[in-house]
Amino acid sequence: MTALPPLTIPDSELEERFVRSSGPGGQNVNKVASAVELRFDVRASASLPEAVRDRLLARRDRRMTEDGVLVIQAQRFRTQERNREDARERLQALIEACRVAPKKRIATKPTKGSQERRLGSKRERAQVKRERASRRWEREP
Numbered sequence: 454m455t456a457l458p459p460l461t462i463p464d465s466e467l468e469e470r471f472v473r474s475s476g477p478g479g480q481n482v483n484k485v486a487s488a489v490e491l492r493f494d495v496r497a498s499a500s501l502p503e504a505v506r507d508r509l510l511a512r513r514d515r516r517m518t519e520d521g522v523l524v525i526q527a528q529r530f531r532t533q534e535r536n537r538e539d540a541r542e543r544l545q546a547l548i549e550a551c552r553v554a555p556k557k558r559i560a561t562k563p564t565k566g567s568q569e570r571r572l573g574s575k576r577e578r579a580q581v582k583r584e585r586a587s588r589r590w591e592r593e594p
Contacts, residue, residue, distance in 0.1 A: 460500070460501075460502075460505075460548060460549075460552065461500070462493070462498070462500050462501075462544075462548070463500060466493060466494065466497075466498050466499075466500060467491060467492070467493055467541075467544075468491070468492040468493075468494075469489055469490070469491055469492075469537065469540075470489070470490040470492070471486040471487070471488065471489060471490075471533060472486050472488045472489075472490060473485070473486050473487075473488065474486075474487045474488035474528040474536075475488075475528065485533070486533065487528070487530075487531060487532060487533045487536060488526065488527065488528035488536060489526070489527045489528070489533065489536040489537050489539075489540045490524060490525075490526050490540075491524070491525045491526075491527065491537075491540040491541065491544060492522055492523070492524050493522065493523045493525075493544060494520075494521065494522050494523075495509050495510055495517070495521045495522065495523050496510065496520070496521030496522075497521075501548070504554065505548065505551050505552050508551040508554075509523070509547070509548070509551045512551070523544070523547070525540045525543050525544055525547075526540075527539040527540035527543065
């Protein structure tokens with residue numbers, strides 16, 4: 454299988470907001486906006502192939518808004534620059550995962566042996582239940 458060439462997204466299609474992080478930061482945590490909120494409009498993106506866009510929009514992902522905007526929040530690190538890199542890496546990984554089309558499932562029939570084993574176990578279970586119902590349980594005083 455050949456590797457796909459990397460897909461690049463221009464900075465003009467990305468929107469970054471910097472907010473105060475709830476993570477590590479020591480005394481700086483209340484002064485520096487080190488967390489990054491990266492927004493990428495999947496529906497309006499001209500750099501994504503149609504198939505990748507459709508797979509991204511079809512994903513059941515809580516980071517995707519109803520308008521088709523993907524929101525990635527990064528606050529794992531103490532510096533704004535490292536959080537920016539982290540958000541972009543996570544976006545790239547998500548897009549790369551959607552670039553490969555899932556394999557179609559080929560429907561198969563159960564084997565004769567598996568059908569017989571299944572029906573045999575059903576018969577055994579039915580027999581156990583029939584025996585329970587027909588027994589007269591006597592109480593001992």
